[in-house]
Amino acid sequence: MKIFSKEQIYEGDKLTAEKQSITSTELMERAAIQIFNWMHIRMQGAQVPIHVFCGIGNNGGDGLVLARHLITHGYNVNTYVINYSDTRSKDFLINYDRIKNVSKKWPLLMTDAEALPVIHQDDIIVDAVFGIGLNRPVVDWVKNLFTHFRASKAFTLSIDIPSGLFPDQVPANENDVVWANYTLSFQTPKLLFFLPETAKYTVQWEVLDIGIDPEYLYTTATAYELIGKHEMLPVYKPREKFSNKGQFGHCLIIGGSYGKIGAVTLASRAALSSGAGLVTTFIPKCGYNAIQSSFPEAMVITDVNEDCITHIKYDIEPSVIALGVGMGTATKTITAFETFLKTNKTPLVIDADGINMLAQKKALLKLLPQQTILTPHPKELERLIGTWKDDFDKLKKVKALSKKYDLIVVIKGANTITVFQDKGYVNTTGNPGLATAGTGDVLTGIITGLIAQGYAPIAATLFGIYLHGKSADIAIEDLGYQSLIASHVIEALGEAYIDLFKQPEQPQVEEEPEDSKE
Template sequence: MLHLLTSAQIREADAYTIGHEPISSLDLMERAAAAFVKVFTDRYPDKAKNIAVYCGTGNNGGDGLAIARMLCKLNYKNTLVKIARYSDKPTNDFIENLKRLKSAEVEFEEIRTGDKLPVEKADIIIDALLGSGLNKPLKGDYEKLVKYLNGLNRTIVSVDVPTGFFCEGEISNDAVAIKSKLSITFQQPKINFLVPESAPYIEEFSVVDIGLSNGFIASLNSPYQLIAEQDIRSILKPRKTFTHKGTYGQALIIAGQPETMGAALLCSSACAHAGAGLTTACIPKSGLTALNTSMPEVMAIVRAGVKEMDIEWDKFSTIAIGPGLGKKRDTLALLKEVLQKFDKPVVVDADALNLLAANPELLKQIPKGSIITPHMKEFDRLFGANTSWWGRLETIRQKAKEHQINIVLKNQYTITGTPDGKLYFNQTGNPAMASGGMGDVLTGVITALLAQKYTPEQACILGTYLHGKSGDDLALPNKKVVVLAGEVAKHIPVVMAKFRA
């Protein structure tokens, strides 16, 4: 896992690297600038473009000065530096980089408090005004300058973070920050890059390694983790010879109504394709034909009234309940029956979550280690309205600990909160997957992994990653705008095979 750090922890990592590599802060800045330039020149190879590099007088501005110098050396001749002299306390590394800029005869001009903002003719603006240490909203000259640059409707590339953007903490709806086309960020994504409130300010980000000490970063106490491909390879188990369907568990999917059988079919299909040894769907009688036609591999229990059902609860490794289930009285009775009769971890999704929200006392009855998979509105119905995604992150940690459950909050970067207070961000998946049934498929995948004796935490980490990777494989190579949930479910075994190889 990649430990995601707060701004203060990133500064600690900088200081540790400087002291223990050892390397001077100026040389570390040079290394960061070179890494930025590599990505920038790959993305924008036209050296005839007019480029304006806006620099503050702190270390982010020092990065900008070094970047401008390197671009000019690479024959980006139409590069002009504009220094915002809104502070009379420049950092030492900024001062040294300004000397180097002058020695390289790179053109620059200065903007001071009260000056009229310059006419900007640049095709590309590099934003190196303020860096990751900002902890209060922009005001005065910086606010005015940022609003001006945003209003130009030019391509803006930010150095590390867009000016005015908070790396962690609450982002207000009216925050003033640079709206970047691309943010080239140092060492790792910033935590707030991974929440929806970043969308107006960061269309895309690219991470560049600047050589900070990975050992020190790993030693820092961070609850925020980014799931990486190597984590999936280390967790995913091989299928060994002489194993059989009993080895891989039996999953029960309680889902569907006559008018919402699609959810039950998708969830059951995903569970079977993700490797559960046996998958049984508990569905209404009217859904039998659809199930037998589409998924003959899945067994069925016909669902009538709760009293009429005779389920051998103990034979199942795990249970998923909720997709397409509805919120009628009999489904509430069914949910209560599951929570009373089954003491192993369960997966709760969709309508079952809404039943929990309406009957909060049932949350206390969920078996320890269980997994709930809400989207944002379901999450807020369960745990109370939040005014920000940072608030949701804090709520996930609190509620996962309180109820000793795993919370999978579905999002572009789906977040798993665990009972030990960790938050795992998943980085697979894409907008082509924004179509009906994707959540049902994710529930099926996680359920299959639980059935195969992965820990609940592993099932969440693997399930979110494999689900998103399946969608990436289907969408990205062919530039598909839409990927259907059923396609994702059927592609899961291919993705698992690649990782096992």
């Protein structure tokens, strides 16, 4: 699913109105009816007080249309117009007149927050104050109103985005924004739903189809895309009956140091479990017995050194190399890493201490093969690109790094975002159970295993992240968040693959008993 920018959304609205020969007012009506239908299905006429707060732009116009339909269907509605400016949009004015024709109780015009409306905890707030077009700081009395919403603890439903949020920057103060329980987004999710500093302003979100021109949606390139099962199923490479292990590549996992052989073990197990034909580990001597006994499917090459890697030499021809997990940053290890990069031409996946070594000697970035994949956690990313002002600035800096060195960079998080050149891909699988030691090593192994099987680097990265998160989603059904460990993610990989082909379960309809039928 594409994530459209503010400018693209406006262009899509305009083009849709032109191609479908409708006015912007009619498109607004269509959109607001979708919100009404969403509420009506869930409320079924319940007489809970509904407070609809409308701005004076198009988002407020949506709110007025919604309030009108709620009123005509017999709901208990209080409508407010937040009069924060002298400027009104055309569609707001049209719908302001329309709502006055269906109710004797006209919308209350609010010009300050001195007399805040009474809102009880069991009421419902509909936030239609500001939309994606907000381009100025929120005035103080409106901020006070937003604080009043939050203090009431009433269920808050935001239209398109929570009011006070900008589509491309982080608010200066969390009290400047509505904290929504649910946001109904028109046609496309917003990038801010997936960034840590802005996602907190809505607990849940849902996209409503408002009939934007399909050709525009299909042909328009966007800077970000949402990645889920629908996007990953076409990527999957099925196996033929007469396949053999030689067709699925040979992974070399380089890493480990004294006390950190487990990281290499996890990455190697994940690579083989993701479908790689062969896995060889390159480790210091101290890890030989550990890997041979705990993971017999792997082959092992050891460094001449006992405790850490000092000379990377091997006599195999791997399809792909993962490097850095548990590796440490000893001086001799950094030297070995640099020497290796100067001659290596094999595709790379670099994680953990591999990234830390790149951060210490940034000139090494020039030695990386095209489309090398970096999988840093937040602190490793900061060492690599420096500090960032906010999440939007972080994305900007990662894109600059990706373009400069032709890298694929994985920004790990609740919604892991993969950046390649100017494009960002937002993953939809995963859960807080992944916040545990070793899951990053597992991700490195999965991506490496997919590249070995012939997936292109960007496809392997996106598919690997999806499978990694889906495995965790499957595992927590039996284990819960707290008990999930990295090995469980590997064990659930097979179910994650199978899930790609599962159809959504249809709700069961109980038949009416025979004796009640006429």
